[in-house]
Amino acid sequence: MNKNKNVVWHNTEINLDMREKQNHHKGIVIWFTGLSGSGKSTVATELQKALFERGCNVYILDGDNVRHGLNSDLGFSEEDREENIRRIGEVAKLFMESGTITLCSFISPFRKDRDKIRNNLPIGRFIETYIDAPLDICEKRDPKGLYKKARNGEIKDFTGINSPYEKPENPELIIQTFKYSLEENVIQIIEYLEKNGYI
């Protein structure tokens, strides 16, 4: 109770629940993790299109819009990589709280970094999505020529070559880009979101 009788209390906070009712979908973080070349960005981009066309508020956070802006002060040391992922997790949380379906596309090779982001979000808001493709297929695709550079020793600590990738142990989704078409990958995610009442 407000003790000052002269003050009329306006409850003007807009909370997540109100946003979700207005948007007709939940605020969530879909976290795409997987090797370079596994198809994370391709799946995220196509999923964004499908969700946008349904009228959802959806946004992608990826290296393109984060590394050159928010995290432009960070390098590739172990400490900086951890801080890179930490900040992305915090920004994803803000987007989730704004009611957005937030698609995060980052290799994010370490389980502990991903688990920190999960634990920083309310239960059910973090949808860990493992983009599964064997290393040899990713290396053949090599869309950015990075595997070649890593094999030549031009890039050190490259995930899958000379730095480990830790697969998710219990991801909400496993998307096999080497086995199914892009359309099938997107349908699998959409069906998961529908079935669990997210959209």
Next chain:
Amino acid sequence: MNKNKNVVWHNTEINLDMREKQNHHKGIVIWFTGLSGSGKSTVATELQKALFERGCNVYILDGDNVRHGLNSDLGFSEEDREENIRRIGEVAKLFMESGTITLCSFISPFRKDRDKIRNNLPIGRFIETYIDAPLDICEKRDPKGLYKKARNGEIKDFTGINSPYEKPENPELIIQTFKYSLEENVIQIIEYLEKNGYI
């Protein structure tokens, strides 16, 4: 032109223009600057409510959701304060790019820091909003008891007491919280947004 004839090029990017058409409003950053106690958060909160009720995508970035998360590693040194505002500007840019009306409520006392954020955004996307209230009124309000602490020497570098506040020179909006009611303040902003085709 894609040289590989076997690749069907899908233009699947969702750009800001498409988002704005779907939302029926622009993606912008409304940057509230002013002394502690000037009414930044009060105006931002009430404006958010009014815009939300019109069906806009609107979100507030402020000390509450940024200092304890994204910027929890930063202290109050000059360097850290600058980095604090820089990161907020980058996050605001991401929200703007997602099509959100992004309300930023921070004392942000230095012109150069605010100008950096303006210059980092496309023209017309940064609406600098000076929340104007005289120091003696802010100090009388003292909603968080901070002025008292600053006067007692418990807080050093407190804006307005022992650290300067640099008024915006050409802000898009000047909102006088000591002269007009909260409702009038919000109407002034809404009318500005309508007149300039933002909403």
